Amino acid sequence: MAHVVTDNCRGCRFTDCVMVCPVDCFYARPDMLVIDPKECIDCAACVSECPVEAIYGDDEVPDDQQDMIDYNAKQAQLLKDMGNQPITDTLDPLPTAEQRKAELGF
Amino acid sequence: MNRRDFILGCGIGMASVALGTWAGCSDSDSGETRAETLARLQRQVREYVQTGDLEGAQQDLGKLSDLAFSMATYQSNTIAALSCALVFDALLENGSSSDATAITVFMSEHFSATPPNERNGDPIHNKAKVMVASELMLRYAALGDGALVEEVYTSIRELIEEEELGPATREASWGYMDDIALSLYMVGRHTEALVLVSQIPEEYPQRVAGYQDLARQAALDADLQAAFGILDHYITDPEDRFVALTYFNRVRPLIAHSLMEAGRTLEAIEALEEAESTADGFSEATLLDICKKRNAYYKLSGLYEAAGDGAKASEARDKAESLPLGC
Numbered sequence: 001m002a003h004v005v006t007d008n009c010r011g012c013r014f015t016d017c018v019m020v021c022p023v024d025c026f027y028a029r030p031d032m033l034v035i036d037p038k039e040c041i042d043c044a045a046c047v048s049e050c051p052v053e054a055i056y057g058d059d060e061v062p063d064d065q066q067d068m069i070d071y072n073a074k075q076a077q078l079l080k081d082m083g084n085q086p087i088t089d090t091l092d093p094l095p096t097a098e099q100r101k102a103e104l105g106f
Numbered sequence: 107m108n109r110r111d112f113i114l115g116c117g118i119g120m121a122s123v124a125l126g127t128w129a130g131c132s133d134s135d136s137g138e139t140r141a142e143t144l145a146r147l148q149r150q151v152r153e154y155v156q157t158g159d160l161e162g163a164q165q166d167l168g169k170l171s172d173l174a175f176s177m178a179t180y181q182s183n184t185i186a187a188l189s190c191a192l193v194f195d196a197l198l199e200n201g202s203s204s205d206a207t208a209i210t211v212f213m214s215e216h217f218s219a220t221p222p223n224e225r226n227g228d229p230i231h232n233k234a235k236v237m238v239a240s241e242l243m244l245r246y247a248a249l250g251d252g253a254l255v256e257e258v259y260t261s262i263r264e265l266i267e268e269e270e271l272g273p274a275t276r277e278a279s280w281g282y283m284d285d286i287a288l289s290l291y292m293v294g295r296h297t298e299a300l301v302l303v304s305q306i307p308e309e310y311p312q313r314v315a316g317y318q319d320l321a322r323q324a325a326l327d328a329d330l331q332a333a334f335g336i337l338d339h340y341i342t343d344p345e346d347r348f349v350a351l352t353y354f355n356r357v358r359p360l361i362a363h364s365l366m367e368a369g370r371t372l373e374a375i376e377a378l379e380e381a382e383s384t385a386d387g388f389s390e391a392t393l394l395d396i397c398k399k400r401n402a403y404y405k406l407s408g409l410y411e412a413a414g415d416g417a418k419a420s421e422a423r424d425k426a427e428s429l430p431l432g433c
Contacts, residue, residue: 001145016311019281022184022234023223041181042148043188045237048358049281049311088278090310102397103433105404106355 002037006065008054011100015090017046024086027079036076155196180234187216187238231274232265240282247292284316318350351381397433400426
């Protein structure tokens with residue numbers, strides 16, 4: 001069991017979630033964050049921090065986002081294999097973040 | 107009450123049987139690793155809570171807790187403590203405050219047992235321990251126990267002031283300071299709570315979130331004027347004010363949403379009217395601004411509808427639809 005970052009994060013990457021993760025399981029792609037399911041302890045602390053409601057437990061992921069479960073796992077592993085460390089502090093949101101957030105209705 | 111008393115006492119006769127079975131269960135017996143067993147128990151506790159079977163939840167919580175202690179990692183103790191918090195909340199909501207209080211015994215022990223976070227086998231900070239402490243503080247605050255809130259708060263201060271890991275713990279733990287401040291506020295330490303939030307660096311979203319949470323608590327504890335006072339004094343951005351008056355996301359209700367959940371519909375509508383007034387003042391300078399303003403009115407429309415005020419819901423929707431699409 002783990003939490004999953006879904007497509008709402010793409011183009012936003014607010015990183016509000018990172019500060020509350022007790023096990024540092026977030027990795028940053030250029031366009032979005034992903035969660036390493038091997039590290040996530042399913043605490044759900046990140047869910048309430050996301051301004052675009054991008055994070056779900058893997059048993060609650062919307063039907064049209066199911067592919068993101070596998071995507072998070074593979075991308076996190078890829079980033080680790082490339083030598084990336086988990087992110088442990090907030091990053092500036094992407095330049096498209098506010099526009100993307102508004103387009104998503106938030 | 108100690109943990110063993112709790113386990114034996116919590117399960118309507120089955121707990122001791124379950125505990126005995128559990129104590130003899132090895133990895134090879136079950137075919138699971140201990141981490142997999144811990145995750146399964148964590149999921150089962152959550153499912154029991156979701157289905158309202160709090161006896162089942164408490165039984166599995168006892169097993170989970172024992173396993174977490176034996177694993178003795180920061181992850182296992184954090185999982186156990188947060189599972190305790192989940193069951194605590196359900197018990198308190200169910201009116202079982204004595205059972206909820208007993209759960210805090212477990213939580214407190216897991217707080218004590220949580221070792222520092224590690225990287226490559228080396229301790230790096232006490233972030234997870236502070237998180238567990240902040241959750242424990244919230245539960246003591248929910249019980250109205252100011253002395254125990256202070257005890258945990260003192261422990262947190264010691265963690266961030268200790269010589270070796272303290273500086274790293276302080277930097278890693280800003281994300282929990284809003285919850286810690288909320289606990290102080292809930293037991294009447296309003297000024298200290300506001301001061302603590304003011305110490306969160308501005309670049310962290312938990313600073314604004316902290317003020318929003320305190321305003322929400324003020325609305326629940328006292329009245330809207332107390333909440334508006336916090337917003338007027340500490341929140342300058344109109345969008346942040348609008349969020350404080352409504353909700354942040356699907357799992358973080360703020361003033362109007364929380365008042366509705368508490369059945370205080372008239373006050374909720376008053377908060378929504380204040381939010382509407384705030385949205386009326388949103389800029390329309392750019393297409394993005396217009397898009398945000400439309401979204402705000404749609405959000406208001408949904409909340410008015412939920413509060414049973416169809417006329418205001420319709421007015422807010424009309425305001426949204428009178429604006430250009432924007433995005």
